[in-house]
Amino acid sequence: MSLYTRLLGDLTGRGLAALAGFVVLLVALPSLVSSYIATVATIVLYLAFLGQAWNLMLGIAGLLSIGHALFVGIGAYASAYLFAIHGVPPLLGVLAGVAIAVAAGALIGYLGFRFAIGGVYFALLTIAFAEFTRIMVDHAKFLGGTEGLFLPVSAASRHGFDLLNLRGSPEMFYYLILALALAALALCRWLLTGRTGYYWRAIRDNPAAAQALGVDVFRYRMYAAMISAGMAAVGGVFYAFFYNNLFPEQVFGIERSIELTLAPIVGGVGTLFGPIFGAFVLTPLGELFTAGVEWLQTSGAIGRHVKVDGVKPLFWGIAVAAIVLLRPRGIWPWICDRLGLVKPPSERS
Amino acid sequence: MAPLLQVEGVAKSFRGLRAVSDVSFAVEAKEIFGIIGPNGAGKTTLFNMIAGAFRPDRGQVQFDGRDITGFRPDKVCDAGIGRTFQIVQPFAELTVLENVTVGALHAHREVAAARLAAADCLDLLELGHRRHMHASNLTLPDRKRLEVARALATGPKLILLDEVMAGLRPTETDRMVVILQRLRAEAGLTIVLIEHVMRAVMALSDRVMVLHHGEKIAEGKPEAVVRDPAVLTSYLGGAAV
Amino acid sequence: MDVETLANALVAGILTGMVYGLSALGLSVIFGVIRIVNFAHGELLVIGMFAALVLFRWLGLDPLLSVPLVAALLFVFGYLLQSLVIRRVAHLADHMQFLLLAAIAIAMVSGCLIVFGPDPQGVQLDYALDSFAVGLLVIDKTRLYAAIAAVLVAGLLLAFFKYATVGRAIRACADNYLGAQVVGLNVGRLYALTFGIGSACIGAAGCIILLLVDVHPYLAPGYTLLAFIVVIIGGMGSLFGALLGGVLIGVAEAMAAVVIQPSLKTAFSFALLIVVLLLRPQGLLGKAPH
Amino acid sequence: MSAAPILEVRDLDLFYGDAAALEDVALDVGAGEIVAIIGANGAGKSSLIRTIHGIEKPRRGRILFKGQDIAGWPSHRVADLGIGQVAEGRQIFAGLTVEENLDVGGFLPRGRATRARNRDRVYALFPRLAERRGQHAGTMSGGEQQMLAIGRCLMGEPELIMFDEPSLGLAPAIVQEVFGIIEQLNRDGITVILVEQNVAVSLKLAGRAYVLENGRIVLSGTGQELLDHEGVRQAYLGM
């Protein structure tokens, strides 16, 4: 099978056009909008990237992780520590971060699989590891502890472009995360259409039957956990160098873990484009609510001193609950069907 | 020559209830071997012990000159034994072709080759026209056939078929009998089957073993076994009522 | 570390742990029967605390006396939540239930934030700063009262499940769903009742905790995690397990704080959780899955 | 059929997703009868019982119990009309005591007022349950659990009991005992639907029987007619 068929073979003409249009739009975006919106778009792409990593764990290997911030944090802290303290460029730091995260993913996966901890229990195991790590990093002086770990910035990074050291302008980070998100999409697609992907989907649907067909279920589940952790760590490196500051609570906190599960769940677990689509719905939705609340304030509909901090997350929570109740398979499969972007199985090669 | 599959004195209990006690039998290469017995006789438990789903409490399973007792299911498959499940276990979200491809990937490195081989298996089981349906939408008889196709696609030397005829109409049963006979003749496959449909058992089996309450009560040519008084009693409930 | 400090920490840990156990009971009941992991647990607790706070401000009601009122309020809330919302996602996968409850939780916290603001608020009772001295021990009054109240409420709940026919019917639903349908139990209504009872229990715990802790909306996630740890250690669905888990965590945190370093104490809870998950995933008093 | 029908099933279809489990099923059960339903694994016997009992929702068809159409009713309402079920695998409450199991069985409105009396009757019928009333049901033997399942069902004062594979996993001596109880309950006036793999026994016990294949009724007649039927003998009796 050619690379083209493996990556894009399932798309209809309309689907290809939509994808192409989407990519073109994303490439052109920074020159079209204000820097604030470009930052929002960067965060959207970052969440889209992490969503795909997380999706491998649940959608593919059937493991619900609510502690994925652990792997993100490992990538972030490892690369930032090496860069800020020892001057090691992130291009090397990413290797260290990924290696540690993959080892952590392997450890958690091993414990989860070998001790047959499934479903909600596995989720809590991941939370426990993430929280435990957070508290440990809180007390790790060499990582800055609660005082935070800071990467040096300067005015030079306003317009600069230094990929080796990941120092540069917001545009550089935008295109970097765009490239990463698209690469992640291609990687997942490539894996899914190959042997590994068949095995993963079989294991997700029915592990006992897969095993009877000669699939080493444990090994392939471990692959999923490790790849997912490794990808999350790459996202963590981006996080560290984009934000330039790391605090344990901000990096490992359970809010971070929950945040990165939202896009794939809303978009559609187990689908490839779902996490990306989910991110593109959710983050702007949140920003919209913020803008809406501000508008209500400036227009005088509600007073400046009314407690409005809660209004945005209140609507946001209601919106997400509505999505779960109305489109439990996620929004993306529904859109995909309605618009005819993907070929039915009978037309695939 | 040693038999292809040799089961010696295997036993299994669940919560103190003996499901299988000290059953031994041997299956020669290219033989079709039937296992019959009333529900709850321990037939499926016996299969699960051969296929690695349960580890026997006692006894040994030899296959192709190797001791495979207590192997994991995937290792048993690697050794050359394919199996179907009595309660069908399709990959519900995958299409029929993809279901069988998972099996075929055991025998073929490349996905493309595996898909071709899977398509062949489907044609053989007369499921070709359903290849793009999702497995969850198949009728029960088609799911049974899918089970067989998937197990076949792994390229086994021996296949364990657990009630694959159940629910088939008489004509369909006859078709399946022909297919299985052809598999033996053309691919040299050895078949061990659990079956309630006596018509199929009688037509297919070289030898039949009868289990009752976890114990072997008879073994031999099918015509002889069904006249065995012990067998008749077990089926007709003897003095019950 | 001297004996006096250790003894005091141990006693305070046990008393606090009983309150932890009560708050976790609600989670355990709901999970044990409905198999729903209530990720909005801490939020319900915070709502209970705010309800008790409002009753204190309006009527000057001691939170211990408002336990029945707040429990009734949360019962209704939980009953409606189950029968109107959660019932609809019962057939969905774990992660969808998790997301729904997380979304509901966020909405609830935000609602509290809008109504009550972010500041910690507490009740000032006449006996708030009193304590008893017994030999080496100095036991503060509120903590002792809270523990007694927690044990009473927990005892009431245990008696309900043991002796009331409705309680037995709920246990039957938890034990065997199909069996419950077969004997003609109205499982949907019993589930709603269960969620209501679990929520009432959380509400009672909220009133009691208000004696010890000032309430603010952001308390919620911490209590959700705490209850999870307690329940998993004790055994999901086991009521005695929840109480035992609560006391264990209460003592472990108190001891870790005085012996090692307070800022590390929650790490011990998580480490304990990991160990229990690995060695005995069903929890100390939980039953092994069938 | 000798007596007036207590249960009539007409045009019943049941689907799981797109797959049909029952198609066009029709059957009649007269008051006081024992009716057997036989068929291979997966033929739809349990699905039929679950649909009658309201646990599965049919796509089409009518289920008339004493003239009232109960198709699509939830199981707690069906049970309260007097339809009981002794389910496959017994489905007792393993973590509850024997007494608590019976208590929950009498939770139905129709059995609530007479709960104490019904319990005494069950204990009289199964003295072994009385001996073990405080014991956790999960710790009892298979036979005792089956007695408990039947006793629990009786707590709801059913007029019709559907037995699903009552002999499964039981030792031969116990199987005989169970069938003896079924006969006795029938003599006491309870109508019985019996689904049983042990085809010969159930045909001997039943006044009439239906054969289910692939979700359709393909044959019906008296128990003896089916015992003598060539196709039934070949398919289910191993001869």
Place this chain on the structure above:
Amino acid sequence: MELATSRPRRRAVLAGGVAALVAGAAPFNIGRAQGSKLKVGVLLPKSGLQAQIGIDCQRAADLAPALLKSKGFGDMELVLGDTETNPQIARAQAEKLIDQGIHVLTGCFDSGQTLAAAQVCEQKGIPFVVNIAAVPSLTEQGFKTVFRNFPTGPMIATDAFLLQKEMYAATGKAPKTVVLMHVNDTFGTSQADAITKLIDKFDMPYKIVERISYDPAARDLSAEVRKGKGTNAEAVWFISRLNDAILMTREMIKQRWEPMGIISSGPGWYEGQYMQALGKHGDDVVSLVPWYDPNKPMSKALVAAMQKAHAGLTVNTNHAHTFEAMLIIADAYKRAGATDAAKLIAALEKTDIKDNVTVGPGVKFDEKHQNPKTRCSAVQNRGGKNLAIFPAEAAETKPVWPMTPWSKRA
């Protein structure tokens, strides 16, 4: 709002819809006409754990434009942001404020949040006058656009030792042992580090017997207090936030821990809400903190304005330093005569204000953009008010030391 009316065509949902959503999220302030007013971004934690403190700081910022205009400074317009007590949101909010066209930023009270915002300002070239934040790295990293008029952690620690010596000498009562209890966050940890590092330089009469760190989000501090009491130290030195300060005090009373006195360096213990929540039990705590000099004219103006706006509210560190940051900005704007960032930064570097609010000779930045001359005071809670007790030149009353035991408070 655009989005509500122009619904994207279905066919183009994938591409156009996303663009519309993103575009729809554009804040309304973009492109607002630029007036001659100086737009000052005020970024504070107004929700989350530090909400009350952020809101407290905001009160002073709100007073500043009118008060400073009356003193002859130019027009200033405040553009507000909320960090939600979260450095990441602080960063995003800083970007958003800059996008909204602010000329200068002030904030963020908390060290972590301030550092995160400082990175954005540095990257975008926007001047940032820190109101409160003590972490040394803020002025050690070589930021070109960041200015701080607040003492660094080591400066606060140094003053804390000096002021204590002064107090012990004046009262003749010094503890021999002290337990240091600090909240485990950016401020608490860096402050505690500075204290343990510097103590040997000052030949203090006491030893620090134990350093106890606790979780800022802790719900219940009974075990923490128990551990502190168990050290049998004669006095206790806290570095806290508001909520934990209240909880700590209650637990100390319940556990009948009667130290010689409570010293605090940092927020929490001097705040109005603290004294309100604890009443008589909130008295006698000594806070060694940056403070205003009640004798300076500008301070008097601030106190008067605050009395007018919020009757009963006493001026504290939060107000003094937030207001002074506004004063520094107004002063630079006046001298620069423009809203241009480069000119403002140049003017800020030449700042030399004598008529200020806080303790010390005035405001003048060194080459690292730190005001090295700003000083701390010792203030004591007395009858619900903060009274300065040291240094002598900025004192209002005599100290109560040792503190009145809990059981003997009327």
